[in-house]
Amino acid sequence: MKEVTGNPLFPVFLQLNKLHVLLVGGGNVGLEKLTALLGNSPEATVTLVAREISTDVRSYVADYPAVRLRERAFEEADLDGVDLVVVASNNPQLNAHIRNECRKRHLLINVADKPDLCDFYLGSVVKKGNLKLGISTNGKSPTIAKRIKELLNDALPDEIDETLTYMSQLRDLLKGDFNDKVKALNAHTASLLASKEGI
CATH class of the missing domain: 3.40.50.720 (NAD(P)-binding Rossmann-like Domain)
Structure with missing residues (x-):
């Protein structure tokens, strides 16, 4: 093992x-x-x-x-x-x-x-619309988990939910097999995230 x-x-x-x-x-x-x-x-x-x-x-x-x-x-x-x-x-x-x-x-x-x-x-949870991130320190430090939560809350833009909705609609419109869709979505998310400072 x-x-x-x-x-x-x-x-x-x-x-x-x-x-x-x-x-x-x-x-x-x-x-x-x-x-x-x-x-x-x-x-x-x-x-x-x-x-x-x-x-x-x-x-x-x-x-x-x-x-x-x-x-x-x-x-x-x-x-x-x-x-x-x-x-x-x-x-x-x-x-x-x-x-x-x-x-x-x-x-x-x-x-x-x-x-x-x-x-x-x-665990500590970061929520921005449909985006939800769980944070765990395996019980070692709830204080650090709380600080990371605050950091991510500040760093993630409120508009991230609009981006998620757009990506969901885009996924439904894409043609091709699973691999083609994954490649197209990965390319699109890379360009979206690159345009957001601090992410």
Whole structure:
């Protein structure tokens, strides 16, 4: 087997609008995770379970009808019918219990600030219209990920979304086989990007 060096994480973008997410935790960290989920996928179906749900969480979800709040303790039945689990609890025993139950059900889980319990991480995200870039430091430095996000946000022009729309239309008009289309699109994107300073 080839030795893996650097960051071994496999980047993937999920269509959360087609999945059901369970979020356990209704405090500040729960709000942070909820903001990340809904900020990227506003139509995501999320069930939030917590003994106490903060007013900030309640206010935030008021505009998201696909979010259900359950103010009570976590129950194993909460894992029924979900696709993804995010835990924002400061209870180590509960975190471990939910992790074990997720393993039995083959559910992917993220536990806030506990990399050893996570199957995936929520990285920093740069968004410009339809362009979305995920940034991961493999948990080494969220601060650097945040700085890179700010740098890319400033460097990428707001007009990039217009360029993406144009390229999509161009792709649909191109004739020839796959290789011909790839060559034509590569040539066109090279000239577009060369005309943008700083990219």
